[in-house]
Amino acid sequence: MPQHTRPARGMRDFLPADVRRRQYVIDVVRGVYERYGFEPLETPALENIETLTGKYGEEGNKLIFKVLRRGEHETSGETDLALRYDLTVPLARVVAENRGQLPKFFKRYQIQPVWRADRPARGRFREFFQCDVDAIGSASAVVEVEMIAAVSEVLQTLGFTDFVVQLNHRQLLSAMLDGARVAAERQNDAMVAIDKLDKIGRDGVKQELIARGIDGAAADQCLRAFEDVQEYNALAGRSERGAEASRNVAEILTLVEATPASGHVKFTPRLARGLSYYTGAIMEISVEGIGSLGGGGRYDGLIGMFSGEQIPACGFSLGLERILVIMSEREMFPPHVASSSPDVLVTVFDAASAADSLRLAAELRSLALRVEVYPEADKLGKQFKYGSARNVAFVAILGSDERARGAVTIKNMKTGEQVTVPRAEVAARLRRDQRPTTSELH
RNA sequence: GUGGGUGUAGCUCAGUGGUAGAGCGCCUGACUGUGGCUCAGGAAGUCGCGGGUUCGAUCCCCGUCACCCACCCCA
Numbered sequence: 001m002p003q004h005t006r007p008a009r010g011m012r013d014f015l016p017a018d019v020r021r022r023q024y025v026i027d028v029v030r031g032v033y034e035r036y037g038f039e040p041l042e043t044p045a046l047e048n049i050e051t052l053t054g055k056y057g058e059e060g061n062k063l064i065f066k067v068l069r070r071g072e073h074e075t076s077g078e079t080d081l082a083l084r085y086d087l088t089v090p091l092a093r094v095v096a097e098n099r100g101q102l103p104k105f106f107k108r109y110q111i112q113p114v115w116r117a118d119r120p121a122r123g124r125f126r127e128f129f130q131c132d133v134d135a136i137g138s139a140s141a142v143v144e145v146e147m148i149a150a151v152s153e154v155l156q157t158l159g160f161t162d163f164v165v166q167l168n169h170r171q172l173l174s175a176m177l178d179g180a181r182v183a184a185e186r187q188n189d190a191m192v193a194i195d196k197l198d199k200i201g202r203d204g205v206k207q208e209l210i211a212r213g214i215d216g217a218a219a220d221q222c223l224r225a226f227e228d229v230q231e232y233n234a235l236a237g238r239s240e241r242g243a244e245a246s247r248n249v250a251e252i253l254t255l256v257e258a259t260p261a262s263g264h265v266k267f268t269p270r271l272a273r274g275l276s277y278y279t280g281a282i283m284e285i286s287v288e289g290i291g292s293l294g295g296g297g298r299y300d301g302l303i304g305m306f307s308g309e310q311i312p313a314c315g316f317s318l319g320l321e322r323i324l325v326i327m328s329e330r331e332m333f334p335p336h337v338a339s340s341s342p343d344v345l346v347t348v349f350d351a352a353s354a355a356d357s358l359r360l361a362a363e364l365r366s367l368a369l370r371v372e373v374y375p376e377a378d379k380l381g382k383q384f385k386y387g388s389a390r391n392v393a394f395v396a397i398l399g400s401d402e403r404a405r406g407a408v409t410i411k412n413m414k415t416g417e418q419v420t421v422p423r424a425e426v427a428a429r430l431r432r433d434q435r436p437t438t439s440e441l442h
Numbered sequence: 443g444u445g446g447g448u449g450u451a452g453c454u455c456a457g458u459g460g461u462a463g464a465g466c467g468c469c470u471g472a473c474u475g476u477g478g479c480u481c482a483g484g485a486a487g488u489c490g491c492g493g494g495u496u497c498g499a500u501c502c503c504c505g506u507c508a509c510c511c512a513c514c515c516c517a
Contacts, residue, residue, distance in 0.1 A: 006508085059515060086517090118516070119443080130517065192515090274516060294517060319517030349475080384477035399475055413477070 010118070010126025017338070022129075024337045025323055026111055028157050029131045033109040036150045038133050041108040043090040045115075049082045055089045055302070057188070057276035063116045065126075083115035087132040088277070088299070088315055095136050095313075096306035106136040111320075123325040131294075134315030139300065141251040144281045147296060147316045148252075149259035151285055154318065155293070156260060159332045162288045165261060166268035169249050170278050170297070173269075175242025179235030180221040186214050190222065191272035197226060198270075226270050245280075252281060277302045283316060287326060294318035342370040344430060345387040346396045349403075350377045356398050360408065363427055364396075387413060394430060 007013050014022065030040075052064055066079040084090050087110045095106065111131045120126060133150055135143045148165050155163050173194075177187045189212040193205050200208070202223055209219040225232040236242035249267060256265045273282045273295055280298030287293060296316030304310040327333060344364055346357045354377070361371045372390070374383045380397070387395045397409040397418075408426045411418035421429050 009508085063515085114517090116516080119514090121516095122511085124516070128517065292517065317517070322517055347475095380475045381473085381477070386477085388477035395476080397475075401475080409475095411476075416476095416478085418476085 010120040032154045038107045038109040041110045046081045065115045092302045109133045129320035131318040136313045139312040143314045145255040148261045152261035165265045166271045166284045168271035169245040171245035175239045176236040179238045195272035293322045341391040342372040344371045344394045345392045346373045347383045349399045
């Protein structure tokens with residue numbers, strides 16, 4: 001017996017019930033994004049390694065899955081390819097490559113797996129799906145607003161009511177940190193620490209700021225700013241950059257009220273987000289008591305890293321795995337997603353009757369019923385037991401008695417009732433009997 | 443990467459320094475053309491792996507691997 005039958009660490013097999021739940025969520029996401037005018041894009045799992053390195057910050061760089069060079073170079077330990085770490089950087093590469101053929105405002109969605117060499121934890125894996133939407137080519141606040149509206153509508157369609165879209169702005173944060181005299185090269189570290197304010201508290205953040213090399217007085221001033229909006233605005237407003245960011249945030253907050261996201265968006269001064277490529281508005285979507293379901297923001301500099309031409313861009317990424325964890329916990333899946341067994345099991349009495357069973361199955365399938373034929377001429381008891389385990393609604397019996405009479409016996413597995421009807425009436429009978437069970441699903 | 447916990451039957455887990463048990467599931471039969479219920483019987487484990495202590499280890503010790511939880515970071 002083989003010892004290792006588990007998938008590799010952090011990777012998962014999806015059994016049929018898992019796939020159905022995942023597919024349900026993906027269908028909703030795709031449907032909403034399509035209605036917002038986003039178009040599908042797919043990119044390769046592997047990228048040239050230089051495409052990925054240097055785009056995610058120090059922490060991100062470490063977590064990239066690298067692929068050894070092949071052939072004679074294999075022993076050198078050199079690496080030339082890597083599994084994609086997110087969907088945004090590949091998008092930026094595609095845009096830089098195909099700029100001429102893409103519309104002026106390119107809106108795309110992408111639902112594919114990404115890989116991170118992270119330590120797995122609850123709702124966190126080394127291979128996981130992201131559902132990204134991005135809009136390329138406009139710096140308007142309308143872009144952020146549509147983004148927020150689309151992800152809000154996804155969550156609403158899935159049945160979430162208690163989500164919050166937190167909104168902040170990198171330039172605003174940066175201007176505030178300037179005002180508090182935090183050195184520019186320390187600001188990224190500072191943001192990471194500040195992001196934990198409600199998690200580790202004021203003292204925890206101060207300790208972390210100091211540990212990250214930020215002056216104690218500057219740390220105190222930052223913390224005061226997050227407790228007092230006046231102080232925050234005063235610090236940030238000292239620069240034109242901060243004032244402009246502030247106007248941008250205000251515009252987004254106003255416009256968003258005209259969308260399905262109305263009432264769900266909250267300006268959150270301490271929101272920072274980890275990825276280094278964000279340049280403007282940053283967003284994170286979370287559900288009470290659970291944490292982040294996804295996030296995004298504006299990254300006006302990323303495409304330029306590939307093409308040299310600065311093209312404004314903004315995107316949002318929903319984490320499929322997180323959504324699934326919460327939906328499972330809260331039992332938010334419609335019943336038909338969970339139970340999806342065949343409608344009918346057709347029994348096989350003996351070798352000679354198999355053809356009849358297959359003919360009946362074909363006929364029922366043409367009526368869009370889901371039909372399974374028992375593959376062996378087992379004892380009837382076994383066939384029933386199997387049907388029961390498969391949770392089928394009906395078992396159709398074609399035994400010697402029935403065949404002699406040109407009839408079929410249909411048993412309703414739920415009620416235990418069974419009737420024998422002429423062969424020609426089976427389809428009509430099942431279709432009629434099917435109605436109550438089908439309607440129970442809704 | 444750091445700290446803690448757990449590895450015993452297909453699954454969930456008991457257990458003891460003298461080479462192992464329950465519940466569920468599975469198989470067979472009571473019921474020779476009928477699942478779910480009941481009853482009777484049955485199969486199944488190198489007790490994660492390697493070493494040490496011991497007359498003897500599933501149990502004690504060391505190491506190792508895997509999984510879980512928290513931290514870190516994130517989706």
